Amino acid sequence: MDINHQMVLTAHPEGDVKDSDFALTTAEIPAPGDGQVVVKVDLISIDPAMRSWMNPGASYVPPVELGSVMRAGGIGTVIASRHPDYAIGDELYGAFGVQEYALSDGTDLRGVDTTLAPKTTYLGALGITGLTAYFGLFDVARIQRGDTVVVSGAAGAVGSVAGQLAKITGCRAIGIAGGPEKCRTLVETIGFDAAIDYKTDDVRKALREHAPGGVDVYFDNVGGPILDAVLTRLARGARIVISGAVSQYNDRRPKGPANYMSLLVNRASMTGMVVFDYADRYPEATRQLAQWLAEGHLTSAEHVVKGGIEDFPGLLRGLFTGANTGKLILEL
């Protein structure tokens, strides 16, 4: 098998992602040039943000160009190397794309220490998603013991870590997710103090009950009506972290938070974050997260699906219908 299956973006989706926005193509397995490595991809990270990368306009990263392999983070094993820092058998994290084999010049590769945690965890609690929760809560929102912290997309990869970091800090953690099963997981497995099912609960009313003193910190992964509901329940001096807006990515005409004047009434702030800005502090954060994992204060919720490159479009779609709990990973 010397064929490299690749998932290539062929159209900027209108609304929901369709199979026809991609083409499954084949290429030869690349050979490394001077200073390059070739990696066999073992795990592919599937993230809501991918949907925004597929739109034509510039966002916090350039869009994926039509005809290119779909961008994705992943973990792979070096199978050929002409790079001084990497040897055959090394396991690495990198932006390998949705394909079976990737060529890299070493840029932004990170080592994966499987003595510390299983490989999948480097796409979960120790991956970009865990780091997003870490810097979002500690640096942007500056959470303090005693804060009431609300997390949306709480059963997702970022949200499940955010809730646990809030608990580790001595905050009250309230998770918002869709469906009774996820909500049970939030409280019984992940450790949130309370869960709100946005599909059946009146989110405003539920927040009044679960956060009677108001919301000090809101870690927002979804935007839309849930953001608007939380805005009505802010405590004085609240901090909202905008980490994503999964409810809006498929929407060509996103709606803004109509209740944003609550920021004025409550002297609150809403701040956008992109985890890449903290790259020079990843080692420090990863060490801390790994320690909490080792001590049992933190678990990495992962949803690993075994399959092939061809399964990617359907898995990505599933993120927006709420099919997964924890970090969604395609294991090749």
Place this chain on the structure above:
Amino acid sequence: MDINHQMVLTAHPEGDVKDSDFALTTAEIPAPGDGQVVVKVDLISIDPAMRSWMNPGASYVPPVELGSVMRAGGIGTVIASRHPDYAIGDELYGAFGVQEYALSDGTDLRGVDTTLAPKTTYLGALGITGLTAYFGLFDVARIQRGDTVVVSGAAGAVGSVAGQLAKITGCRAIGIAGGPEKCRTLVETIGFDAAIDYKTDDVRKALREHAPGGVDVYFDNVGGPILDAVLTRLARGARIVISGAVSQYNDRRPKGPANYMSLLVNRASMTGMVVFDYADRYPEATRQLAQWLAEGHLTSAEHVVKGGIEDFPGLLRGLFTGANTGKLILEL
């Protein structure tokens, strides 16, 4: 003339303010009890925020109750005193309401030093409006020399001071206002570097021209489509100060800023402020503002209308149609 004319709120307005939302009533001129003063009101401050005080729900201040004298800041002269700190003839700033005579127990009264600046300036650059610009720019937005600062409602009481404080700090100041005359005033009289007429210009396009490197600080008094336009032109790390939303106050179904995800893309923040939180620092800020006034770096744009209590509803309405430039003051 021992009659006190008062403007009483009789209905929570639906949409625009109507004359019928008020009643002009008369009462006796009050006599001071122990620890009280009676003030003859000379100047009444007319502010966009008044519209939000007339809505039934709680905002950053309690709503004005139906049947009460309409709330207003003003400047008056003590005509009777049984308060140890105040003597007949003292000129004071206070929340005297829309009436000719006010009774006060001394709470939140501030002295007015007419050797430093004319009385009207204590409702303008040295008043709540000037202080809002001061704390909004220096404390919330932390403006720095070289920043590009955009101000909406730039010909208004807060906006005209904000633009001048930006210039004093060594920023580039761009004002947004309605109509060619106001825009001329912004540049020729107030000292903005550039003006954008939102009634005729494409605000996005004009920002691309006047702020080619993006907007570092946006001081927002209006909300609505202008906020959305500025969101598309943010520089990395931009700070938006939400000081008001005059375009939304008459609206029962306000619209949120659809482009708020620009906060994420640009790692930007949007923070609400209420000037009252800085009350313990008013003296420091007032001294600084008075010094800039004395040195000629700052002018207080005031629009003084002579009239009676009965003129109040029409003047308030005029704020929302853009009739005034600078601080609107009713001189009785």
